Amino acid sequence: MHRLMLGAVALLTGAMLAAPGSAYEGVDVADGGSISGDVKYQGDPPAPAKIVVTKDNEVCGKEKTSPDLIVGADKGIANVVVRISNIQKGKKLAPATTPPTFDQKGCEYAPHVLAFPAGSTVQILNSDGILHNVHTTSTANPSFNQAQPKFKKTIEAKIDKPEMPIKVQCDAHGWMHAWWISEDHPYYAVTDAKGAFKIADVPPGDYELELWHETLGKQTQKVSVKAKEDAKISVQMTKK
Amino acid sequence: MARRNTEIDEEKKSRSVLFLLSAVALLVTGLWAVWNDNISRRPWKIFQYEFRNLEYKRAQDAVGAESARLEADPQYEDLQKQLVAARQSLTEGETARQIADRQARLAALEKRLAVVDLDLRFVKSELEEAWYELDHAREFGQPEEPRRARIDKLEAHRVETKKQYDDLTHQKEQLESEMKELQAGVKTIEDKIADVSAERTKLEQRLEGMVVLHVGPLKMLQVPRIEQAVIEEYDRNAYNQPIARVDRCVSCHSGIDKPGFEDQANPFKTHPDRDHLLSKHPPDKFGCTPCHDGQGASVNSVAQAHGDVPFWEHPLLRGEKVQARCNKCHMDVADVDHADHIAMGQKLFENLGCTGCHLVEGLEELPKVGPYLRRIGAKVDPSWLTRWVTNPHQFRPSTKMPNFLFAPEQGTAVAAYLLQASTKESQEWLAQYPAPPGVDARNSTLVARGQQITEQIGCKGCHAFAPGEHGPRLGAGVDEAANGADTGAGLRTSKDIAPNLANIAEKTNGRWIFHWLKNPRHFSPVSRMPSLRLSDDEAAAVTSYLLTLGAPKPEPPERLAALARPETIVDGEKLVRKYGCAGCHDIPGMENESRIGVELSAFGGKSVEELFFGDRYDVPRTWDDWTLNKIRTPRVYATERIEQVMPQFDLPDEDIKELRVFLTSRNEHVVPVKYRYKPNDPAQKQIVDGERLIAKYNCSGCHQIEGKGGFIRAFYQENLSLAPPILYGEGAKVQADWLFNFLKGPVPIRPWLKLRMPTFNLSDEDTNVLVDYFTARARKDIPFVYVDTGAIAPENIAAAKQLMSPDYFNCFSCHVQGDKNPEGPPEGWAPNLAMAKHRLNPDWILQWIHDPQKLQPGTKMPSFYPGGPDDVFGGDEDRQIRAIRDYLMVLGLPEGNRAGTQVAQRPPAGR
Numbered sequence A: 001m002h003r004l005m006l007g008a009v010a011l012l013t014g015a016m017l018a019a020p021g022s023a024y025e026g027v028d029v030a031d032g033g034s035i036s037g038d039v040k041y042q043g044d045p046p047a048p049a050k051i052v053v054t055k056d057n058e059v060c061g062k063e064k065t066s067p068d069l070i071v072g073a074d075k076g077i078a079n080v081v082v083r084i085s086n087i088q089k090g091k092k093l094a095p096a097t098t099p100p101t102f103d104q105k106g107c108e109y110a111p112h113v114l115a116f117p118a119g120s121t122v123q124i125l126n127s128d129g130i131l132h133n134v135h136t137t138s139t140a141n142p143s144f145n146q147a148q149p150k151f152k153k154t155i156e157a158k159i160d161k162p163e164m165p166i167k168v169q170c171d172a173h174g175w176m177h178a179w180w181i182s183e184d185h186p187y188y189a190v191t192d193a194k195g196a197f198k199i200a201d202v203p204p205g206d207y208e209l210e211l212w213h214e215t216l217g218k219q220t221q222k223v224s225v226k227a228k229e230d231a232k233i234s235v236q237m238t239k240k
Numbered sequence B: 001m002a003r004r005n006t007e008i009d010e011e012k013k014s015r016s017v018l019f020l021l022s023a024v025a026l027l028v029t030g031l032w033a034v035w036n037d038n039i040s041r042r043p044w045k046i047f048q049y050e051f052r053n054l055e056y057k058r059a060q061d062a063v064g065a066e067s068a069r070l071e072a073d074p075q076y077e078d079l080q081k082q083l084v085a086a087r088q089s090l091t092e093g094e095t096a097r098q099i100a101d102r103q104a105r106l107a108a109l110e111k112r113l114a115v116v117d118l119d120l121r122f123v124k125s126e127l128e129e130a131w132y133e134l135d136h137a138r139e140f141g142q143p144e145e146p147r148r149a150r151i152d153k154l155e156a157h158r159v160e161t162k163k164q165y166d167d168l169t170h171q172k173e174q175l176e177s178e179m180k181e182l183q184a185g186v187k188t189i190e191d192k193i194a195d196v197s198a199e200r201t202k203l204e205q206r207l208e209g210m211v212v213l214h215v216g217p218l219k220m221l222q223v224p225r226i227e228q229a230v231i232e233e234y235d236r237n238a239y240n241q242p243i244a245r246v247d248r249c250v251s252c253h254s255g256i257d258k259p260g261f262e263d264q265a266n267p268f269k270t271h272p273d274r275d276h277l278l279s280k281h282p283p284d285k286f287g288c289t290p291c292h293d294g295q296g297a298s299v300n301s302v303a304q305a306h307g308d309v310p311f312w313e314h315p316l317l318r319g320e321k322v323q324a325r326c327n328k329c330h331m332d333v334a335d336v337d338h339a340d341h342i343a344m345g346q347k348l349f350e351n352l353g354c355t356g357c358h359l360v361e362g363l364e365e366l367p368k369v370g371p372y373l374r375r376i377g378a379k380v381d382p383s384w385l386t387r388w389v390t391n392p393h394q395f396r397p398s399t400k401m402p403n404f405l406f407a408p409e410q411g412t413a414v415a416a417y418l419l420q421a422s423t424k425e426s427q428e429w430l431a432q433y434p435a436p437p438g439v440d441a442r443n444s445t446l447v448a449r450g451q452q453i454t455e456q457i458g459c460k461g462c463h464a465f466a467p468g469e470h471g472p473r474l475g476a477g478v479d480e481a482a483n484g485a486d487t488g489a490g491l492r493t494s495k496d497i498a499p500n501l502a503n504i505a506e507k508t509n510g511r512w513i514f515h516w517l518k519n520p521r522h523f524s525p526v527s528r529m530p531s532l533r534l535s536d537d538e539a540a541a542v543t544s545y546l547l548t549l550g551a552p553k554p555e556p557p558e559r560l561a562a563l564a565r566p567e568t569i570v571d572g573e574k575l576v577r578k579y580g581c582a583g584c585h586d587i588p589g590m591e592n593e594s595r596i597g598v599e600l601s602a603f604g605g606k607s608v609e610e611l612f613f614g615d616r617y618d619v620p621r622t623w624d625d626w627t628l629n630k631i632r633t634p635r636v637y638a639t640e641r642i643e644q645v646m647p648q649f650d651l652p653d654e655d656i657k658e659l660r661v662f663l664t665s666r667n668e669h670v671v672p673v674k675y676r677y678k679p680n681d682p683a684q685k686q687i688v689d690g691e692r693l694i695a696k697y698n699c700s701g702c703h704q705i706e707g708k709g710g711f712i713r714a715f716y717q718e719n720l721s722l723a724p725p726i727l728y729g730e731g732a733k734v735q736a737d738w739l740f741n742f743l744k745g746p747v748p749i750r751p752w753l754k755l756r757m758p759t760f761n762l763s764d765e766d767t768n769v770l771v772d773y774f775t776a777r778a779r780k781d782i783p784f785v786y787v788d789t790g791a792i793a794p795e796n797i798a799a800a801k802q803l804m805s806p807d808y809f810n811c812f813s814c815h816v817q818g819d820k821n822p823e824g825p826p827e828g829w830a831p832n833l834a835m836a837k838h839r840l841n842p843d844w845i846l847q848w849i850h851d852p853q854k855l856q857p858g859t860k861m862p863s864f865y866p867g868g869p870d871d872v873f874g875g876d877e878d879r880q881i882r883a884i885r886d887y888l889m890v891l892g893l894p895e896g897n898r899a900g901t902q903v904a905q906r907p908p909a910g911r
């Protein structure tokens, strides 16, 4: 009985795990539309937080601006992950031609939010020439904590399963953190410094757009995509 | 005459009807006897018969399924085709012709060989005869010459014939081997087929093995027979002589130790935990009833076999009670898989203070679980005390203190006695511990700081601070709606390990809180509460904060006046004695009280006839129901004439059922040593004793120890690296003497933690128990060995210094080194590496550097390996790791003075 139940649980879990992965089907998209737009801060954005640096000042500098919330001149919010959360079918998830790179420069991560297709091998660079460590907190993928001393210019990390977000931090420099987004479909984008994004080749249909920002949380938005047309979206986010 | 006539009449009478009836009766009786003997009185035969049919059917299906699989397997099909082709080639074509040729030659050869063979034998016997004649001639002085000539002639013939024979044999062997070679193709394919279909062959053999007799197309399976296990010396008879226990359960439960019947209902079902439990307790050695109870020898009916009949003392254990026998062989049920219910029952029994009133063998010496009341007058507000004694659950439903269901005046009387009896010691304490300066509950800054401290240093590892909130709890940790049985706030609840501090200001005062926080042992030498090493300022802030939780509620003056009245005090003393308060509390004047409850050492063996149900005709007459109702509502069986005094705990049924499992386990049966699990293993006792202390001091409120506990981690989900360290394999990690000293007087190891490892003021004895516990857990045999750090190679030190330098691993970017702190804020620091030589086991350091995440998932320490530099020891990573370890063993020692330094370490497992 026990074993049977375990079996059933394993089956169920298997089914549940398999569901999101198997849900997306790659096909040819001929008459795709696109979604573009921007994400803006609603109300007056708070002044960017400052971080006083008290370690490795020669490399890291004396003061940093916190990457927790970066609002541009026109109130555009950078580093918002914009993704279609309910797409079943669309263009194939092409493996990246060049692997995603993730640099540690001036004791900051660049980019602060890195999105890539699941199965990618992230090239982690250390441009600083001091000891950093790359410590991820993951659930779907195994967490790791890899030291990257001065003599290791590049290390690699393969992320097999879709997961969002994976927090990345450096334990040697408490302020250093970043986010990785591993996707099982290609319809995602990260907003630029002006808060703008674009998602192309979307098969016509009604979708749910999910927006995620590390400090502002998650928000969803309905969107209709018509063949060969651009669906314009403007979203506002604010601190809750 | 008349008489004679009668006789004649008798003889003439026909008895045929009577005879017929008798014959019918005899036949019926005979048939009935057969029927009864084989069927109605032997229900197990039917079960076994059904099971054997089921088993045969399953085996047939398995063969069928395997055959179908094979038929569908292209490899098998291909092999079959190959076989046909190969066989065909033996009957036609070139190979066939060659074989036929060899066969013909072989036949001819064999004919000739037979002739030669016969000839050789004749020659040999003629030779024997000739030799005899020669001997005979010598004896009787006849001429030897002709005889010797005959021998020579025969010998020549023999040599010639033998040569022919050998020649022919050789030719025959050659032909045979040629034949074999010609037929080899078939053999190879046959072997391959046998390989591929090995599983089917196995299944077929199993199927065939089940049939004992073939009668034409009919197959007869094994005739049902009693299957029994004899467990030698397991029981004792009325004269205390060891006797065997005989279990015949498997006669019906035929599938219990056979995989593949998991989907069946009992009695055919496979044991639900066969893999775990039966592999360790094979039924042919341990039987079934040692764990399950029941009447193992009986096979007459299901009810009898299960012991569900009047006067059988050990009916089948059902539900969670199936664990109630684990303790008979396993000393430490807390450490046994599948024994969670009995382990929880025992934990509840010990921690709720049951042993204060009830004697239980093996648990005689447990400390009192309640607070120390010798100075109670200095601690509590008298108004609160009267209410508390009257009904503690009103104030705090999660308290372990039970409700004695006192009338308000009884509560007042008990409070009066406690206050009066503790006057002297309370006054002495107050004289020594004056009101502290700096406590101010109206100073919001101070209160906020106090609250911040309580949240940072780890108070929540044990205490909750708001009404209805819970700290770590004993038991299942559930709240259950009261079903008329509760006496508190409308719910029955799993008890908190440490008091909920909501409304603490209603109970006590700032002066007491302050000194208690500074060092609880100064007030109560037996308290489990540790010292957090608070400074006076910190203690004042925390006290101020706690004083904002609730406010004193004075009782009416008449009630308070009654507290001082001598007759109230006398009443109180009687109540304290009668209700056995001293079972759990140290009370002045009650030092020599004995336990007031009945002994429970053999309670689990009590029959229903021995249980007193009072007037409760509604309670079903079973041990289970009696016990459930007794713990739920302890005075449920009181009658007009028979008073009961057991207090009410208001536990949820889930906890009561666990307690019931523990009580079931208490009976008189003693299992012989040879059946017990490692009865002489000292580690078993070390683990039991250690776990008891860990539960007492609630170490697992903060630490996750060997995979269990870590309640406080719930508050650190955002950043688990700020939570208390996980203790996993601690005995392998740290040196025994360091651990001993650390437990006696903790020093901060992780500068980034705001939490404080408290000072528990443990006795040397208790500290040793904990050190032994970790040693036993880590499967170490002995705690200390000697390592000569003077023998460390200088090139290792040089390599390690290079590896740890900023250009390489830059260890001191985070690690403290003696009195040199790293840059940046302390929360970014890592432990002082100069501590390692005294703290860490050298072998453990190797494993740690090799893969820190494996030893402590989530640790801030990153992995440096694989990935060591190529220019140190030619990239030999193991050598690099050893060098770092060696250097750590001397780091912080004066350069020139390292030779002969001694480090105590634990040996690696298995040495």
Ligand SMILES: [Cu+2]
Residues within 6 Å of the ligand: A107, A131, A132, A133, A170, A171, A172, A173, A176
């Ligand atoms: Cu860093």
